Amino acid sequence: xxxxxxxxxxxxxxxxxxxxxxxxxxxxxxxxxxxxxxxxxxxxxxxxxxxxxxxxxxxxxxxxxxxxxxxxxxxxxxxxxxxxxxxxxxxxxxxxxxxxxxxxxxxxxxxxxxxxxxxxxx
Amino acid sequence: xxxxxxxxxxxxxxxxxxxxxxxxxxxxxxxxxxxxxxxxxxxxxxxxxxxxxxxxxxxxxxxxxxxxxxxxxxxxxxxxxxxxxxxxxxxxxxxxxxxxxxxxxxxxxxxxxxxxxxxxxxxxxxxxxxxxxxxxxxxxxxxxxxxxxxxxxxxxxxxxxxxxxxxxxxxxxxxxxxxxxxxxxxxxxxxxxxxxxxxxxxxxxxxxxxxxxxxxxxxxxxxxxxxxxxxx
Numbered sequence: 001x002x003x004x005x006x007x008x009x010x011x012x013x014x015x016x017x018x019x020x021x022x023x024x025x026x027x028x029x030x031x032x033x034x035x036x037x038x039x040x041x042x043x044x045x046x047x048x049x050x051x052x053x054x055x056x057x058x059x060x061x062x063x064x065x066x067x068x069x070x071x072x073x074x075x076x077x078x079x080x081x082x083x084x085x086x087x088x089x090x091x092x093x094x095x096x097x098x099x100x101x102x103x104x105x106x107x108x109x110x111x112x113x114x115x116x117x118x119x120x121x122x
Numbered sequence: 123x124x125x126x127x128x129x130x131x132x133x134x135x136x137x138x139x140x141x142x143x144x145x146x147x148x149x150x151x152x153x154x155x156x157x158x159x160x161x162x163x164x165x166x167x168x169x170x171x172x173x174x175x176x177x178x179x180x181x182x183x184x185x186x187x188x189x190x191x192x193x194x195x196x197x198x199x200x201x202x203x204x205x206x207x208x209x210x211x212x213x214x215x216x217x218x219x220x221x222x223x224x225x226x227x228x229x230x231x232x233x234x235x236x237x238x239x240x241x242x243x244x245x246x247x248x249x250x251x252x253x254x255x256x257x258x259x260x261x262x263x264x265x266x267x268x269x270x271x272x273x274x275x276x277x278x279x280x281x282x283x284x285x286x287x288x289x290x291x292x293x294x295x296x297x298x299x300x301x302x303x304x305x306x307x308x309x310x311x312x313x314x315x316x317x318x319x320x321x322x323x324x325x326x327x328x329x330x331x332x333x334x335x336x337x338x339x340x341x342x343x344x345x346x347x348x349x350x351x352x353x354x
Contacts, residue, residue: 002286005314007343010334042294045286047154047317050334 002045011046015054018044023063023074024085031076034064124186126151126270126301127172132181134167134325141167143325145181149301151269154292154315156344157305159322160352165305166203168322169274172303173200186269196226199268201260203275209248213241213258224266232265235291253280260288264295271302277311285311310345319344321351 005014022028034040034055041051055072058064063084066072075081100110125148132145142164149155159165170176171183174190185194207216213236220227236243239257247255256279263271276292277285285308293315296302306312313333321329328351336344 002289002314007310007313007345008337008341010337011314012334038294038298042290044314045289045293046314047333048293049153049317050314053334 003043005044005046011050012054012057015044015046015051016057019054019058020063020084020088023081024088028074030074030078030081032074033070034072034074036071124151125149126186127303128182128184129168130182130184132168132171132183133179134164134171134176135179141325142171145325145327147320147327147330149303149318151301152299153317154302154304156309156312156316156319157303157322158307158309158319158344158348159305160307163322164325165322166274167325169200169272169303169305172270172272173198196224197269199224199263199266199271201263201271201273201276203278205255205259207247207259210246212244212246214243216247216258216262217243220262220265226267228265228267231295232261235261235265235295239287239291253284256280257284257288257291260291264291267297269297269300271296271300273302273304275306276304277306277308282311289315309348310343313344316344321348323352 003015003018005011028034035043037048037052037055041048044051055064059066059072062080063075064072065075097107097110127149129145129147132142133140134142145168157165157168167176171178172185172190174195183190186197188194217229217232221229233243241254241258247258250258260276263273277288280288289312292302304312316333318330318332319336320327333344336342336347340347
């Protein structure tokens with residue numbers, strides 16, 4: 001199943017986000033070896049050069065590291081993964097607040113609505 | 123990376139009517155390039171020139187530094203927009219035909235792909251649906267260990283689910299360092315596997331760009347840009 005990519009952003013940055021998500025959700029475990037560029041590209045149905053670019057960018061963040069001959073691995077640094085998780089959660093919340101703002105709902109109103117919904121779920 | 127395909131001042135006219143006008147381009151190895159343009163923009167003409175099925179009216183064309191000829195045909199694997207295969211043949215027979223013809227043909231790869239797509243090698247082409255025929259032809263083309271794969275409208279005749287399969291065949295089977303040139307007008311379906319695009323408009327190149335540059339520079343997909351450039 002090809003990865004779900006949207007049309008308005010560069011593909012490599014979307015791939016980075018998906019791999020981040022897979023790491024945070026535990027789909028890729030700490031220390032796990034990533035599939036080869038070609039296999040990942042085929043899985044995602046994207047160009048291998050684009051996948052290569054996404055993986056090199058991921059390496060720069062330190063979340064993924066390369067061993068000279070044996071491929072790429074997920075970091076074993078669980079603190080870093082936690083930090084990534086909080087960072088991405090914050091991003092999602094800001095996106096959400098932005099879309100509420102577009103609906104004309106202030107942050108305060110959103111907070112009230114959220115509390116109501118969460119209370120209702122209990 | 124070396125230049126694999128080079129066109130210098132390429133012109134092609136059909137009895138005086140121009141089909142390609144001053145095409146200059148250089149494509150390196152290791153890329154998947156989309157050759158995009160509306161009907162009649164010159165895509166198939168350019169592809170036929172690359173394969174030596176037409177000769178240029180003016181200009182030069184080199185593949186791996188060689189002019190089009192025996193040497194270039196050894197390293198170019200071509201999927202035409204119309205079939206040339208004998209419909210009375212079985213898939214198995216066509217495979218042995220290809221093995222005689224092309225020294226870079228990988229028999230095992232061909233049979234692997236057939237079984238993956240559940241196509242019976244004993245079936246005759248004329249008993250198959252349009253989509254299955256197209257898959258067989260693509261398998262034949264992708265089973266060669268070529269340096270340049272030229273695919274003229276590889277997904278036009280198949281349903282959206284089969285398109286994913288076909289893209290998968292293309293992505294998992296081309297030789298590393300090879301370049302694939304895909305012509306299509308179904309851009310949205312293949313845009314994710316491209317890293318470069320060439321827009322052809324009335325026989326002229328109107329844009330050569332990387333897909334990332336289009337997306338980050340213009341904030342839109344190649345498909346959206348295409349619709350804008352070629353608005354009727």
